[in-house]
Amino acid sequence: MERNISSLGIVLHSQRYGQQNRRLKLLTVDFGLIDVVSYGAQKSVKSVKAEVFTDAQFFLYYNPVKKDYTLKDVHVVSTHEELRQDLHKTYAAIFFCELIIKMHGGESSEEYRLLSQALDFLTGSDAETDRVIIQFVHHFSDLVGLRTDFSRCPICERTYEQNEVVSFSSTLLAHCCSNCASLDANLLLPPGARKYLMVTSPMSFEQSLEVPLSSAATLRIKRYELQYAQMISGRMLKTLASPLLWDEASV
Ligand SMILES: [Zn+2]
CATH class of the missing domain: 1.20.1440.120 (Recombination protein O, C-terminal domain)
Known part of the structure; x- marks a missing residue:
């Protein structure tokens, strides 16, 4: 069962993941240091963008079986x-x-x-x-x-x-x-x-x-x-x- 969760956090690192996605490392207030996949971040203009140093409220899906996080939305506090x-x-x-x-x-x-x-x-x-x-x-x-x-x-x-x-x-x-x-x-x-x-x-x-x-x-x-x-x-x-x-x- 996927769960919707959110936390304040900062993007510490970002790297390409597959053809069009990015894997982000976030320091979050509520979940510590986590890896989050941002699907389609490589290409699509409409996709959720979160560059390194972005301080934001991150909205995520958490899959407890696979123990992975997917980025759904970002409310930016500062991009720095x-x-x-x-x-x-x-x-x-x-x-x-x-x-x-x-x-x-x-x-x-x-x-x-x-x-x-x-x-x-x-x-x-x-x-x-x-x-x-x-x-x-x-x-x-x-x-x-x-x-x-x-x-x-x-x-x-x-x-x-x-x-x-x-x-x-x-x-x-x-x-x-x-x-x-x-x-x-x-x-x-x-x-x-x-x-x-x-x-x-x-x-x-x-x-x-x-x-x-x-x-x-x-x-x-x-x-x-x-x-x-x-x-x-x-x-x-x-x-x-x-x-x-x-x-x-x-x-
Ligand atoms: Zn001494």
């Missing part, structure tokens, strides 16, 4: 189409989607809200792209339960010194003191960057973007967060294989 005019923003948005696909495991509604806000900020021109990237990774690591208190080493529990450069544990996938660090750890967190991450930890995504940061610090912390994203995802992110996101964003 404008961000595609900027290559850096486009890469940032694909990186967010890729990280969620690889790492999904937190509360779906929270992940949806974070991604929805991040895409909104990339689409509007007010927030700096690089700070959106930093805070997306910072907040996401909290949602998947990997973020630890930046004031102390999570292994030996010693409080960090004011000017201590902090190392990384590839076992715990978290910062730690140099005594507890993995031998292969080359992810160093300078004191200023650690302070910024500590101060913005309890903040909402929106609030954290308002904390001022020099452009040199922004670039340094962004590279730390990208390296951190590589570590927690097991170096599986295609978007980080390109040098583009590692450079400074123009906006």
Whole structure:
């Protein structure tokens, strides 16, 4: 028996499926990460269209026997189409989607809200792209339960010194003191960057973007967060294989 269901969600990925259809990967509030087939999406002008980054209420058929979802209709909240005019923003948005696909495991509604806000900020021109990237990774690591208190080493529990450069544990996938660090750890967190991450930890995504940061610090912390994203995802992110996101964003 097919059932009509619906949920808020965002298209994370879209690929051709058969001659005329597309298979979409959606992050939904109510059903988590799901694959949905959009029949006829390839050709027909009248068919339901949902591009990557589209934030919408999705109306689906669910077949409990085959356990598959078919797209019936979309009420668009935002297509986030404008961000595609900027290559850096486009890469940032694909990186967010890729990280969620690889790492999904937190509360779906929270992940949806974070991604929805991040895409909104990339689409509007007010927030700096690089700070959106930093805070997306910072907040996401909290949602998947990997973020630890930046004031102390999570292994030996010693409080960090004011000017201590902090190392990384590839076992715990978290910062730690140099005594507890993995031998292969080359992810160093300078004191200023650690302070910024500590101060913005309890903040909402929106609030954290308002904390001022020099452009040199922004670039340094962004590279730390990208390296951190590589570590927690097991170096599986295609978007980080390109040098583009590692450079400074123009906006
Ligand atoms: Zn330690």
